[in-house]
């Protein structure tokens with residue numbers, strides 16, 4: 330791989346309802362580099378392109394987002410892609426400016442990804458079979474309810490962290506990557522079938538969510554109006 334960044338890289342991705350591609354999309358807008366990527370947006374149906382051979386040959390995990398670099402090599406895993414692009418492109422470091430910020434951002438991102446976002450995603454898959462038999466292999470009410478409770482318990486810790494008046498998780502003036510992961514977790518919690526919204530019952534998380542909606546980068550990332558979240562898709 331060279332150090333030169335080509336003008337448009339190929340990104341295989343999904344509508345904004347899908348949290349991991351959306352973490353990357355919000356990052357691209359926050360970083361100001363969204364126009365450097367050609368997005369191929371799969372419809373993510375049960376027999377969607379993400380699970381078919383042309384995509385599986387690139388990414389055997391069959392997931393989005395997947396990034397194709399200029400030399401043809403393939404990159405996947407949202408946090409890894411973001412880490413690479415954050416360093417590769419100039420501009421504000423979305424994953425934190427120095428070692429301490431970078432460490433703290435990863436700490437919060439892990440907490441939120443593992444204990445909130447991934448829990449909500451798991452609850453969605455085991456409580457709801459809407460994406461069809463290829464994706465929805467397991468139905469498990471007890472596991473889904475456990476994941477729902479874990480997500481809510483950890484959300485309350487984030488709510489407490491935000492209660493000291495800070496705008497963003499690290500206390501700076503602009504959001505970092507962990508804030509982006511939290512934003513997608515909130516959005517997905519509001520996806521109606523999840524029925525566990527991180528809403529005004531969490532006072533500080535709700536203020537954080539409203540703060541995100543003031544940011545042009547966030548609104549640009551949700552411009553497709555396919556998040557499945559009425560307050561994002563129906564806004565005027």
Ligand SMILES: N[C@@H](CCC(=O)N[C@@H](CS)C(=O)NCC(=O)O)C(=O)O
Pocket residue numbers: 343347348349350373379380391392393394405406407408464
């Ligand atoms: N660990 C991966 C997870 C990616 C992932 O789960 N992507 C979902 C969309 S949110 C997907 O492509 N699902 C389609 C499928 O599994 O068929 C990451 O961090 O990027």
